[in-house]
Amino acid sequence: MKKKILCGMLAAMMVSGALVSCGGGDTGSSTPAADNGSTTASDSAEGGEEGGEAAASGTTASGVNIGSYTVSEDPYTVKFLYLLAQEGDHFDEIEAAASAVTMEELNIGVEFIPVTYGTIDTNLNTMLPAGEPLDWFTCFAGNQGTYLDSGYIVDLNDYQSLMPNIMEYVGDGIGNCMIGEDWVVIPSNYERTAWTCYLVRNDILEDCGYTIEDFDGIDLGDPDKFQEGADKLTELFATVAEKHPEMVVLNGTMFLGTQSSCYVDGLSDGFGVLENYGQTTTVTNWYESEQWANFAKLNQQWFQAGYASQDIGTNVDSIEPILKAGNTFAGLCNAKPNTIAEKLSQCAQDINVIKLSKTMLSGGNMGNGFCLSSASENKEAACAWYNYIFQSGEFNDLINWGIEGTDWVENEEGLADFPDGGDATTVSYHNDYGWIYPNQMVGHAWAGNDPDVWDQYVDFNKGDVVSQGYGFRYDNRPVINEVVACNAVNSQYQAQIVRGVATDMDAAIQEYNNALYDAGLQTIIDEKQNQLNAWLEANG
């Protein structure tokens, strides 16, 4: 009998083991911590409101505008979670230097919680539900609705008076940082628009008798110019294929049909867009448009002609390492003013870009940046801190390039460069992740860029055209189940079509759209249209 009881217990344990591994695990053990989190959160939120009422403007000794913040006697340490290319080995030194930036004038230090791309989701999805102490963290737009609904992040509107520098920076783009009434994210300072382009091997291009100027003026997003541009590209790819049969002409993970924030304003998720570079206020389904079908068929033509890699349907390697390997001619990517300098170092090949579109200013890139966790133990101090470091070149250089003199030096052009002719392997801290740090533009640009690159960004960020949806951000919470279902449909059908490997393109597109509508696409489009109409009425 005893054996049976034991066996029974073992079996129960086994099953419960399965239970734990299936999802209960990351929620279960968190009860006490979550309770703590909620107490502190509400306490300090009250404190924040009081601070907000006593609005006054102040500047520090060094002239930094700190708004209504009054420096406290008690020191505070901000917990700052950010992305890192790889772990460095004198991390403490960088943390101490970064603390020193704010310590003297604000009496606030910083503790870094560095994570990599591979671990950021896991880290956040365990830290946030458990209410672990955390102040600012890197957060991408797609997660923010759920995070707000789950109470993980704070509405920054209550702290506006503490962040005068941020208010000035965000300006009228603030609508793109908001979900409903809540201001959820401070966007990191990077490009707000981009060209779609082909990264090409310049040496091969010239070997085939072309120059980059031959491709000026291509705009695949303009219906009247599409065919002309497509023919030019096809001719180029055919020539390359003929002259260099040993090369794969096209590869990568980005395709014309995935550029839902370039040719159209994708309104954050691409399910329901403003077509024609956002020059409309009617939300439509891009995936059943003529433009999208043309993009797909062009890729299909190139695939069937043998220009594209035969494995392109499942390729997961981005174009930079593929180009670096040396047997590929071109791949799609987004371009900004300093793309060539950036890709030269990533691909180690003679690289140039063929631009394929206009630049459209939209709110798409303004959803990515830093959110304030509701588990922050002193939200006022955290906001004052962010406001301070945002204008600090020293801080932004520290997290991006490391310690000056050890990890980088300033060259004669005023740009940051490796010391003693070294490279990324000879220093122990080097990220080049400026685009997802608070404000790369107050810090040093890396060697190889034009010294006035940040000025170029200012012009570039105005865009050739401005989407009519600029300033509007849709709140996906009412239709979250539909969005989840449409994401699943996308992962099943989209790649085959945009990469051109589907054999019967019209049937594939039809099937894809049917699946999207089954998953609730119309509901999402209607919701977006309603929200957009309301926004236009209020801001139009």
Added chain:
Amino acid sequence: MKQKLTWAHFKQFIPLYIMMVPSLVYIFINNYIPMAGIVVAFKKYNVNDGMFGSAWCGLDNFQFLFGTSDAFVMIRNTLLYNVAFIIVNQCLGIALAIIISDVINKGLKKLYQSSILLPFLLSMVVVSYIVFAFLSQENGMINAVLKSMGKDIVYWYQDNGPWPFILIFVNAWKGVGYGALIYIAGIAGIDPAFYEAAELDGANKWQQITKITLPCLVPQIITLVLMAIGRIFASDFGLFYQIPQNSGALFPTTQTIDTYVYRALIQAGGIGRSSAAGVFQSVVGFTLVMISNAVVRKISAENAMF
């Protein structure tokens, strides 16, 4: 079996019970306490209200699982693949165990044993590239052979037909060594006197296998099968996600509950929906274990687990 539980009897096992305590404590903390987390699946979780304070939302979190026509496909795939895996892996495992047990040379026996276990220790990501080396359209070995024979190449990652066989094959290649190891241990524990007696009675090798080895292995088989059934609604994520290279065209035959949940929740997820998927898998798994155990008890009460 009907021994009375007396103190004297209990006393002699005290060291064993003490040895058991750490793992009991571990299992209680790690597996039982978190079960309270099941409530999250029925809640609109908000960290400020805590796990128990958040508002109830009924079955909302389960909606995305059953909201689309994919629900049938992924549940079917999960179930059928796991049934196939159980049958194929157990049969192969037993066959290999019997064959290896009969190898007389000690060194060779170790070699075979280790080499079938080796794939079990590989990461699925590594395995996915081994498979890719065979199936790649541009440079794959199979397509290279087809090309050299003047035949058309096969677009393996666009054609979902062969994938049930590919996945079952890969899973067997990778997983069979582990089961075989347990069966080898089981066979080693069978009293050699049985075989000697059978040989005296003139039983041939096949009769020895069917009449002695297999019946003696029944407890191990039942344990392993029941354990596998408990996880019948969970799928090996690496196998179904990495090996098909996440190719959308293959979803009709490679989509399982885990890959669907991952793909759907990779953005805009939320802890409630993930928990709902976990609870659903566990409840079905638990039910299936109870049913299979009941069936085993009906057939052979001695071998049932409880």
